[in-house]
Amino acid sequence: MTQISESHNALPVDIQHSALLQLLANSLVLSQTAPYLSCYDVLNLAATARAFRFLVYHTPNVFRRLELGNVKTAQFDTHAVDRGGETWRNVQLDENLTEDDFYSGPLRGIFSNLRRADILRDVQVLSLDGLFVTAELVHDILNDPSFSVRILSIRGVKNLNERQLRGALQYACRQSRPEGMPRVKGLYFFGPQDTAPTLTHREEKRSSASASTAAVAAAWNAKSQEALTAALAEEPEAWYARRGGQFPGRIHADWAHTLNACAGIISFDSVLCTGPRHFNSPGWGTVNIEALDTAASTGAPSIPHFAVATHSLSGCASCGSAPEGWTVWGQELLTSQRDADGRRTSESCMADLARFPLLAPPPMHSASLQIAMCPAGQTVRSRLPFIPTGKQQAARFIPRCFDCIRDRYCGGCHKWWCESCYIGPRASSPGEHAGSHSGPNSVSNPISSTGVVSVDNSVGSMCTRNGVGTDGGCSLPQHLKG
Structure with missing residues (x-):
């Protein structure tokens, strides 16, 4: 490898440029x-x-994919603008300049230069992770015709007013919006930003100071080894492979109304909770809400009409499913709209995509939502009926909010029990519920009059039988542990 590199460097510059030009001409x-x-x-x-x-x-x-997180001109090390007595050096500030204008200045300058170079119209996947991004700037990206961005990533950004951002998204998805707008179809916001392996300052200085071919090859080998190590140490894929909580921080409750308003227009890296307590759930009306509220350990919690899913679950530990069913990749909705010729409309296809979250990182070589949502090992275009094989299994999960798994989820082993198999810790005996909650929407109660879970539907004993008991990190309520 070193001999080839040395012989290549010995060639004239014109020949080197010609070979590279012929290669990139493809x-x-x-x-x-x-x-x-x-x-x-x-x-x-x-x-x-x-x-x-x-x-x-x-x-x-x-320039289809543009990542500005590693661009130095898009970053600045200043703190808040309003710092009494602070002297700004080499900066001329207009007295009419707002704080949003100040923080969005670097990115607006970059966009202006790209627009003059006729590059901005080609950008379809834009990543602004970790930068100073304002809600006004996102509003311009959503509504300005000069932008052609289809997938936008603003994870871990700074100085962003979430309330104004929600208003900008709801305005962009209003019913009276212009045809073809907004062009943004996918937004990464809730998840953490991607971490890439970087060289330390000492390694960068050493690699830049070394001019020999052997030193450069060794540096590149070290970088390749670091990249391979980081790739092997990656966490399981969100939602489909990683169970439990999906986000490090708390999501404001008002985001649920924004996701509902943008359904079928803009997709996010999260979805709405499909628990049977919410209006959007396929299992709405299949469980007795009054019995669940009565049996809750915290009384009758106020469950909103819509909620953002924060946890990914497997099937119920008792029945193996959930009242609302699974979210299966590639599975079409039974209520999909079709045109006069029987073909599915674009609106129905977007409604299907609203059930699936965007998966990190944003796609490298495409701006398609299907590719951004496609789980690892699955095909982009799946057709029903899906028949699992020995090599390929259906990628599926159950999205839930915390209120819908309260008192029925174990944070240690990620097992949970659905509303049809377990009501709650304060539920009375099965005989009492059988007399007061009979009918098609009644919920069976696996707890006996003594407060001990039965053997068949045991919440605590199942964790114990699988090796996850009190000593194994099971976080079930104390009265449910065998």
């Missing part, structure tokens, strides 16, 4: 390579020669 190679390079590196390549400039600026999909 649009497939260039479009598949460009997403792994920063915008700064791509523009530097275009500045080397006229041929490269023509190739970069006239090849489709070169």
